[in-house]
Amino acid sequence: MTAFELAVQDAAGLAVAARVRPDRIELCAALSTGGVTPSPALTEAAVATGVPVHVLVRPREGGFDYDDADRELIVADARHAAGLGVAGVVIGGLAGGAVDAELVRRVRGTVGDLEVTFHRAFDMLGDLAGALDELAGLGVTRVLTSGGASRAAEAAPMLRRLAERAGDRIQVMAGGGVTSANAGELAATGVAALHASAKREVVEHLAVALGSAAPAGPARYATVDEAEALAIRDVLAGGAGA
Template sequence: MTAFELAVQDPAGVAVASRVRPDRIELCTALSTGGVTPSAALIDAAVETEVPVHVLVRPREGGFVYDAAERAVIVADVADAVRRGASGVVVGGLARGAVDADLVRRAIDAADGREVTFHRAFDTLPDRVGGLADLVDLGVDRVLTSGGASRAVEALDELSALASQSGGRVQIMAGAGVTSENVGEIAATGVAAVHASAKRVVRDELLVSLGSGAQAGVSGYATTDEPEAQAIRDALASGAAL
């Protein structure tokens, strides 16, 4: 069966994951920016669910070319996540238009035998075929990708080609816009796993502006939608996604 990774970003999402029981949790915060490293307390709460927790380690929003100070923070956060009981980490970085091999090696060392996923920095590579070969050689366990598209369902042929190229040497996990309605055709590409956030928006109101991305007025924030997360899991479990 195609594995299901549920991306969660808050305590409510952790609680949903504890009930839905996906194959693993990708834990982060600020999913609207692609996700950044979660707090220590949120990691602890997720680990307590006993669902395998893979912590996203990304020091800031924006692109994936990091300076020396940012690389040091990434490696330290990987080690901290492992100490807190994470089953894996999710990292990525680019250098000179290719995979940042030095950063990946350092992250693998800091992960101390736990699984390492290379995140959607992969989708920004000009040469994904070569990038996948590099990641196989580096020894990562998994690559999260949309096939280079905004939504995985728009790149089914590319996902199928990547799954074929991987040859079982690394897992290909499809993510971006995965829903209970399209998970079947995405899983049918032969990917090892799907990654979904199953989000819903909670309406909220800010009385004052808190920043450029949080203006005063009626607004909202995203959290995990339990029925949608359960529907994705059920679709995969029933064989509808095979």
């Protein structure tokens, strides 16, 4: 059966995950930016749900070409997350248009037996098949990918090719615009897992501006929609996919 990874960024989402029981949680903060490293307290709360937690380790928004200071933060945050009882870490880094293999090796060596997922920095690479082979050789557990497109549903043929190429060496997890409406189609590509945020929008009102990204007036943020998360889980439990 295709596994279900639920992206969560807040305490309300953790409460939903505790009820829905996805196969694992990807925990992050600032999901609207693609996600950054969550706080230790949020990580501890996630672990307390009893759902396996995979912590996103991303030191800033933007691209994935990191300098030495960024790399040191990634390794340190991965080490700290490992001490909080998580099941895995989620990382990514590029160097000269290729996988930052040295960063992957350092994190892999830091977190011991924990699983390591390479996130959608993978989709920025020109040779996805070659990068998949390289990451398998580096001991990465799985790759999160939209098949090189903005949305996974636009790249089903590529996802199928990657899943076939991966074999038993590494898992391919499809992410990017995954919903209950397309989960069955994506699972049918043979990927090992689907990654979804199953989000709904919450609107609040800000009396004053809190920065250029948050002007005064209506402010919106996303949290997990329980009905949508349940719907995705149920589609996958129904036997769609390989």
